[in-house]
Amino acid sequence: MGLTARPESRTISYEPQNQEGWVTTRLDFLVNWGRANSLWPMPFGTACCAIEFMAVAASRFDLARFGMERLSFSPRQADVLICAGRVPFKLAPVIRRIWQQMPQPKWCISMGACASTGGMFDNYAVVQGIDTIIPVDVYVPGCPPRPEGLLYGIRMLQQKVMAERSADRKIREEMNPDPSSQLYIPPSVIDELGEPFGNSVHQMRSAP
Amino acid sequence: MTGKFTVLRAGSALTDAPAPSTPRNVPHRDGEANPTAKAIAERFPGMLLGAEVVWGETTVHVAPSRVRELMRWLRDDPGQRYDYLSDVTAVEYRDFETPLEVVWHLRSLPFRRFLRVKASLQKGAPLSVPSVWAIWKGADWLERECYDMFGIRFEGHPDLRRLLMWEQYKEGYPLRKDFPLRGRFSRAEQLRQVLAQNPEAKYSMEELTIADAFEDLPADMRSRLGAGERTGE
Numbered sequence: 427m428g429l430t431a432r433p434e435s436r437t438i439s440y441e442p443q444n445q446e447g448w449v450t451t452r453l454d455f456l457v458n459w460g461r462a463n464s465l466w467p468m469p470f471g472t473a474c475c476a477i478e479f480m481a482v483a484a485s486r487f488d489l490a491r492f493g494m495e496r497l498s499f500s501p502r503q504a505d506v507l508i509c510a511g512r513v514p515f516k517l518a519p520v521i522r523r524i525w526q527q528m529p530q531p532k533w534c535i536s537m538g539a540c541a542s543t544g545g546m547f548d549n550y551a552v553v554q555g556i557d558t559i560i561p562v563d564v565y566v567p568g569c570p571p572r573p574e575g576l577l578y579g580i581r582m583l584q585q586k587v588m589a590e591r592s593a594d595r596k597i598r599e600e601m602n603p604d605p606s607s608q609l610y611i612p613p614s615v616i617d618e619l620g621e622p623f624g625n626s627v628h629q630m631r632s633a634p
Numbered sequence: 635m636t637g638k639f640t641v642l643r644a645g646s647a648l649t650d651a652p653a654p655s656t657p658r659n660v661p662h663r664d665g666e667a668n669p670t671a672k673a674i675a676e677r678f679p680g681m682l683l684g685a686e687v688v689w690g691e692t693t694v695h696v697a698p699s700r701v702r703e704l705m706r707w708l709r710d711d712p713g714q715r716y717d718y719l720s721d722v723t724a725v726e727y728r729d730f731e732t733p734l735e736v737v738w739h740l741r742s743l744p745f746r747r748f749l750r751v752k753a754s755l756q757k758g759a760p761l762s763v764p765s766v767w768a769i770w771k772g773a774d775w776l777e778r779e780c781y782d783m784f785g786i787r788f789e790g791h792p793d794l795r796r797l798l799m800w801e802q803y804k805e806g807y808p809l810r811k812d813f814p815l816r817g818r819f820s821r822a823e824q825l826r827q828v829l830a831q832n833p834e835a836k837y838s839m840e841e842l843t844i845a846d847a848f849e850d851l852p853a854d855m856r857s858r859l860g861a862g863e864r865t866g867e
Contacts, residue, residue, distance in 0.1 A: 515828040516800050522829060550808050550817035550824075551799075558825055 454592055461505070461531065462587040463493040465580075468504030468528065470521060473511030475538040475570040487573040492580055501527040506583065507560070510570075512540035513553045525560040530598050533587070535579055536562045539569045647715060647744035654746060660690040668692035670714055670749050677711075678704060683754075691748055698736070698753035702764040702790070708740060708749070709769055716740040716749060719766065722776035724784040726811050736763050736786060755786065765790040783809040800831055 467489075471479055483489045483497060498504035501524045513521055525534070536556055539545035542565045544554035556562060563586060566579035590597060645651065664687060671685040671694050681704065683695040696704060708716045721739040733754040740749045755761050765788035767773045777788040778797040785807035788794060795801055799808070804827065805818040817824055848856065 515824060516798075518825065518828045519831045549815050550805065550813070553825070554821055558821070559829070 454590070455588075457592060458588045458590055462584040465492070465494050465505045465533070465584070465587070466496050466498040466503060467494050467506045467508045467535075468498050468501050468524070469508050469510065470524065471508075471510040472513060472517065473538075473540060473570075475510035475541065478570045478573055479508065479510045479537065479576065482573040482576050487577060489577075489580075492577075492584065494580070501525075502529065504528050505532055507532065507534045508537055508576075509534065509541045509556050510537040512545065512547055513556055513559075514551050515553055516551075518553050518559050521556065522559050530600075533563045533583055534560055535564045535566060535576075535583060537566045537576055537579070538571055539567065542567070545569065642717075642743055644743050645746045648746065657690060662689060663687065665690045668747055668749055670694075670708070670716075670747065673711075673713065674704065677707065691750060693750040693752055695752050695754065698755060698763045701751075701753055702766060702769070704751075705738070705740075705766045705769050714742065715744045716742045716747070718743055719770035719772055719776070722766070722773055722780055724780050724786055724809075726784065726809070728811055730757065733757060734761065734784070734786070736780070738766070760787070761785060762787040762789050764788070765794075767791050783807055785810065800828065802827070802831065 469476065469479055469483075481487060489495060494506075501507075505528075507521075507525060507528060509521065525532075534556075536542045540547060540552070541556050542562075544552050548554065553559065564579045564583045566575050568575050571579075645654065667685065667687050671682070671692055674694060674696070675682045675685075678696075678700065681696050681700055683697060685692060685694045687693075708714045718741040719738065720741050721737070723737050725735045725737060727734075733756045735752045735754050738751040740751065741747070742749070753763055755763065761784070763786060765773065765777055767777065767788070768790065774791070774793070775797055777791050778793070778795060780786055781788060781791075781794055782796040782798050796803060805824075806813055808817075819827070848859070851859070
């Protein structure tokens with residue numbers, strides 16, 4: 427068929443015809459390989475990006491090829507939060523609650539311009555980027571992104587998962603601002619010291 | 635399904651009328667007025683402040699004080715029968731002197747008529763008009779949205795709370811002309827306030843069908859709900 431096995435530098439295999447079939451590898455590699463290829467997405471679709479997301483999940487683009495065929499509509503059984511669409515302020519506590527309900531390990535993809543930055547909705551009602559509420563791993567640009575764009579983002583997330591080390595506890599830490607800590611800086615001070623950023627003159631660094 | 639229900643037929647009150655067709659060559663101004671405008675002037679002397687016809691649609695301007703009486707007559711009078719309230723909204727003009735207008739869109743299915751009713755509210759005075767909830771129950775959320783966006787109080791509405799913004803929203807009324815596009819607070823303050831909301835504290839006793847099963851609830855939950863507590867808090 428002209429197909430040859432991909433040389434894989436991270437595994438050492440012995441030729442099975444000569445020996446018992448066994449393989450050595452790093453535990454991290456095995457765990458990450460399993461995680462990266464069985465990510466269960468939690469779709470949080472609020473706008474037109476969700477239509478493109480549905481196209482990704484449907485047969486033409488077929489998310490199942492990447493081990494994501496099981497869309498988890500319950501956050502407690504999900505690994506990836508895919509936020510597709512703009513998030514109004516009224517939904518901000520909802521998406522944060524959903525994120526808190528997802529068990530570790532968990533990742534987040536911000537799909538589209540609105541979820542990433544607020545997009546053209548620089549107004550009183552829309553959150554200027556969901557990274558002001560929850561941590562985001564991959565941003566997918568586009569308005570809305572083509573399905574190929576989201577697939578590319580998912581592949582990037584899989585690469586990121588593959589590169590994780592389980593000894594690194596930091597990546598699983600969930601930070602909640604603790605006002606009693608010495609390191610805590612109140613939002614008003616951050617606003618005083620920081621310049622506005624992003625696409626809004628009202629978007630300040632202190633957003634949690 | 636139990637009980638009889640009536641089938642609404644558009645144009646049922648129009649006997650030997652020609653079949654409806656798409657109107658052609660409708661003039662911009664001064665088209666054929668809805669006969670209701672004349673009927674209002676006869677039935678409520680002094681209430682009709684003006685009527686105009688734009689693109690074949692009739693708008694009547696009325697005084698806000700007797701709106702409920704007028705609306706009830708419009709729905710119940712056998713010659714009007716405006717049985718469908720399709721919208722309640724408001725208009726604010728950029729000119730500060732121009733009063734704010736509350737707009738009702740009424741439709742009469744039996745007569746195939748459309749009527750737009752407008753009432754002007756002077757700025758500076760408290761903005762309030764009578765609620766039409768008692769006449770059309772569908773006005774419930776329409777008036778709540780109008781209150782949420784414009785701050786117009788609908789007197790007699792049973793549950794006048796914000797609809798689109800959360801209930802503790804402190805920045806004002808977003809569709810008013812003096813409201814800045816990005817809101818009054820900084821983004822950080824907006825996020826801080828909204829993240830302090832409990833996403834599950836949305837339902838009152840009145841909204842939950844749990845009210846029907848109130849007696850079956852555990853005693854502690856009964857006492858908490860009875861004291862006015864919202865679920866999820």
